[in-house]
Amino acid sequence: MGSYANGSTCANDVPPSAEEMKDPAFPLKTMPPHANAWLNDMKISSPTAIRVNIGNPGAFDPIYRAWTKKYPSALNAFEKIVAYGKGKKTVLFLDYDGTLSPIVDEPDNAIMSDQMREVVRNAALHLPTAIISGRSCDKVFDFVKLTELYYAGSHGMDIMGPVGETVSDTDNISCMNSSIKQDKEVKIFQAASEFIPMVDEVFRLLVEKIREIDGAKVENNKFCVSVHYRNVNEKDWPLVARCTGDILKAYPRLRLSHGRKVLEVRPVIDWNKGKAVEFLLDSLGLADSGNVLPIYIGDDRTDEDAFKVLREDKRGFGILVSSVPKESHAVYSLVGPSEVMDFLKKLVKWKEEEALK
Numbered sequence: 104m105g106s107y108a109n110g111s112t113c114a115n116d117v118p119p120s121a122e123e124m125k126d127p128a129f130p131l132k133t134m135p136p137h138a139n140a141w142l143n144d145m146k147i148s149s150p151t152a153i154r155v156n157i158g159n160p161g162a163f164d165p166i167y168r169a170w171t172k173k174y175p176s177a178l179n180a181f182e183k184i185v186a187y188g189k190g191k192k193t194v195l196f197l198d199y200d201g202t203l204s205p206i207v208d209e210p211d212n213a214i215m216s217d218q219m220r221e222v223v224r225n226a227a228l229h230l231p232t233a234i235i236s237g238r239s240c241d242k243v244f245d246f247v248k249l250t251e252l253y254y255a256g257s258h259g260m261d262i263m264g265p266v267g268e269t270v271s272d273t274d275n276i277s278c279m280n281s282s283i284k285q286d287k288e289v290k291i292f293q294a295a296s297e298f299i300p301m302v303d304e305v306f307r308l309l310v311e312k313i314r315e316i317d318g319a320k321v322e323n324n325k326f327c328v329s330v331h332y333r334n335v336n337e338k339d340w341p342l343v344a345r346c347t348g349d350i351l352k353a354y355p356r357l358r359l360s361h362g363r364k365v366l367e368v369r370p371v372i373d374w375n376k377g378k379a380v381e382f383l384l385d386s387l388g389l390a391d392s393g394n395v396l397p398i399y400i401g402d403d404r405t406d407e408d409a410f411k412v413l414r415e416d417k418r419g420f421g422i423l424v425s426s427v428p429k430e431s432h433a434v435y436s437l438v439g440p441s442e443v444m445d446f447l448k449k450l451v452k453w454k455e456e457e458a459l460k
């Protein structure tokens with residue numbers, strides 16, 4: 104066991120010399136190559152916020168304004184979006200953190216406002232609606248508390264639907280059609296049940312290892328584990344990467360992806376939010392892209408898999424929620440959750456007007 108410049112005790116193959124430890128860049132220099140790459144990604148996924156005037160995004164910042172030429176505001180392009188959806192069944196996929204609730208320092212406090220809940224409930228009355236989150240199904244259900252929706256937790260690896268809804272089985276997946284959660288939701292799919300004990304074990308090891316890094320937090324999302332570094336001093340980010348890497352070395356069947364100031368440990372399986380979107384569309388009999396318009400709204404790198412599926416097949420539209428310019432597979436953009444709410448309200452109003460015609 105070696106120790107780091109700040110006194111943390113993450114495992115290290117060769118004990119550092121006293122001279123090495125004096126170097127402020129010491130933790131970074133001693134990181135294995137993959138952990139260095141992660142650190143780079145940690146920095147890339149944490150861009151400095153640009154001041155955006157909500158209500159008139161881009162008013163302050165010319166770079167943001169230029170970016171919205173490539174990813175136009177879904178509010179400004181609303182007529183174009185619904186013109187494309189005319190006569191089609193619209194299906195709504197919503198990410199949770201940063202999309203329906205604002206990003207906050209403490210993950211357990213990412214509460215959804217009652218107003219947003221009402222808007223999402225209303226949307227679900229008019230269109231099939233699913234929430235696709237990195238959180239566990241149970242956790243996201245506890246925040247959202249709506250029984251009218253589909254929930255795909257753990258990045259789509261755990262899918263629940265409203266009671267009374269039927270979905271068809273598909274190949275190579277394990278479907279669990281009759282496990283009722285709180286008499287309200289039914290488990291319809293789990294992509295990687297055999298990983299649960301392993302993920303649990305890694306969660307416990309990470310909690311133990313990360314506890315010495317001030318501000319770091321580990322969250323168990325059932326099929327994945329989130330290692331949060333939002334509240335960690337940037338000088339200690341290399342330690343977070345290193346400690347996580349040290350543990351993952353012994354688990355080749357787990358891999359890492361990046362979110363907003365979070366490292367996501369997940370099974371090495373060919374499953375992601377994009378696959379979950381395809382699964383739900385197929386299962387609900389809505390895979391015919393000629394008659395269906397799927398819209399996916401999300402803010403994170405893990406949402407890109409879903410944006411990609413919709414863009415590649417010209418099936419529908421991805422809408423990226425971001426107040427900073429980012430490259431994306433989405434087609435449109437919204438600045439933050441309050442614009443998401445405005446967009447959903449408009450969508451419901453449009454559906455109501457359509458129904459009267």
Ligand SMILES: O=P(O)(O)OC[C@H]1O[C@H](O[C@H]2O[C@H](CO)[C@@H](O)[C@H](O)[C@H]2O)[C@H](O)[C@@H](O)[C@@H]1O
Pocket residue numbers: 198199200201205206207208209210211213235236237238322324329331333362363364365367403405
């Ligand atoms: O797919 P999502 O629903 O967006 O979930 C992705 C991760 O979201 C949560 O973390 C993020 O939001 C937190 C609360 O605002 C914030 O503190 C954190 O920095 C963000 O990364 C959640 O806690 C993670 O488990 C999810 O994987």
